Amino acid sequence: MNRKTERHWEKIYVIVDIHDTIVHACYENTETFDYFLSAKEALQLMTNRDDVCLILWSSTYREKLAMYLDHFAADGIRFDYVNANPEVTNTALSDFEAKLYYNVGIDDKFGFEPETDWTSVIEVLSLYKTN
Numbered sequence: 001m002n003r004k005t006e007r008h009w010e011k012i013y014v015i016v017d018i019h020d021t022i023v024h025a026c027y028e029n030t031e032t033f034d035y036f037l038s039a040k041e042a043l044q045l046m047t048n049r050d051d052v053c054l055i056l057w058s059s060t061y062r063e064k065l066a067m068y069l070d071h072f073a074a075d076g077i078r079f080d081y082v083n084a085n086p087e088v089t090n091t092a093l094s095d096f097e098a099k100l101y102y103n104v105g106i107d108d109k110f111g112f113e114p115e116t117d118w119t120s121v122i123e124v125l126s127l128y129k130t131n
Contacts, residue, residue: 013085014046015057015100017107018068021114031064033071038118043077045125055102056082 019025022043024034046052056079058065065082072079088101106112106121 011051011053012103013053013055013088013101014104014106015055015102016043016079017109018056018058018060020108021106021112031067036114036118038122039114040075040077042118042121042125043072044075045122047076047078049125049130051130053081053085053087054079055085055100057100057102057105057107058083 016022022035022039023032024036026032026034043054046054054077056065056069058068060068069079069082083100085096085100085102088096090096094101106117108114
């Protein structure tokens with residue numbers, strides 16, 4: 001959020017994975033929505049901010065993605081895009097056709113610890129309130 005302020009960006013782009021990041025992974029045919037502690041609250045807070053663009057970043061099959069998006073929406077979590085960021089286009093120096101642009105990545109494979117780090121996300125969001 002400091003960089004957003006320093007560079008006078010209108011918003012930041014946050015990509016978020018589903019499994020073992022938002023919810024506990026279920027390796028069965030039936031999906032579960034067992035949220036990690038504070039994940040739902042943090043995502044709801046980001047959803048309600050004009051200065052955060054939430055992007056669902058997942059390798060989940062399309063038909064299951066729709067189910068997740070519906071469930072998240074019912075819980076007050078809205079993702080602006082899925083596996084894409086059409087708001088940031090190619091520049092003279094950067095090609096975003098194969099790699100989407102984002103500022104923050106939230107994924108267990110990035111080292112995010114969902115049992116504890118969602119609380120830190122909430123703390124940062126509360127420090128940097130929107131106008």
